[in-house]
């Protein structure tokens with residue numbers, strides 16, 4: 001092989017290896033946030049005693065992995081056999097990024113509630129009937145997710161919005177594992 005071809009072949013192999021590395025990194029990241037979500041869920045559903053510290057830490061685990069941190073692990077079209085990422089991620093980057101940022105924002109609301117309520121899961125943290133629902137429709141389209149200030153969103157409601165964000169992004173940008 002001529003030297004140039006060797007260099008090109010090496011560069012291609014390196015590129016593939018880096019892309020693969022990125023795929024496993026983001027899969028690990030997703031697993032970490034899934035574990036943290038389970039923890040939060042157990043607390044809201046009473047399967048685990050409440051601790052503001054634990055709630056805060058779990059929500060922070062998600063928050064710090066959402067937003068640009070998440071988006072950066074989808075740096076280039078690295079859809080591959082081992083990846084469930086859909087090519088639409090790179091065709092509709094803004095929409096993908098918006099969902100990652102929503103997740104960061106909602107996780108911040110839950111973390112803040114944990115910080116402010118160290119000992120008790122208060123009524124104010126609970127989802128109330130009459131709570132204006134964001135829901136899939138809001139995440140589906142553009143517009144305000146919450147009509148008021150973030151600090152008025154009950155933590156449990158913010159947690160539901162987090163779950164809807166996971167589901168919205170997966171429905172649009174992830175192949176289903178059969």
Ligand code: HEC
Nearest residue numbers: 027030033034083084085096099100103165166169173174
């Ligand atoms: C902005 C889009 C987006 C958001 C938000 C998002 N995900 Fe994902 N998730 C993906 C994509 C894309 C994949 C596939 C990644 C791949 O295989 O390369 C994935 C994969 C996963 C996986 C499989 C990881 C593996 O082992 O292969 C889990 C579990 C997961 N996500 C959980 C979550 C949870 C829980 C949330 C919400 C707290 C969430 N995700 C939020 C886009 C998203």
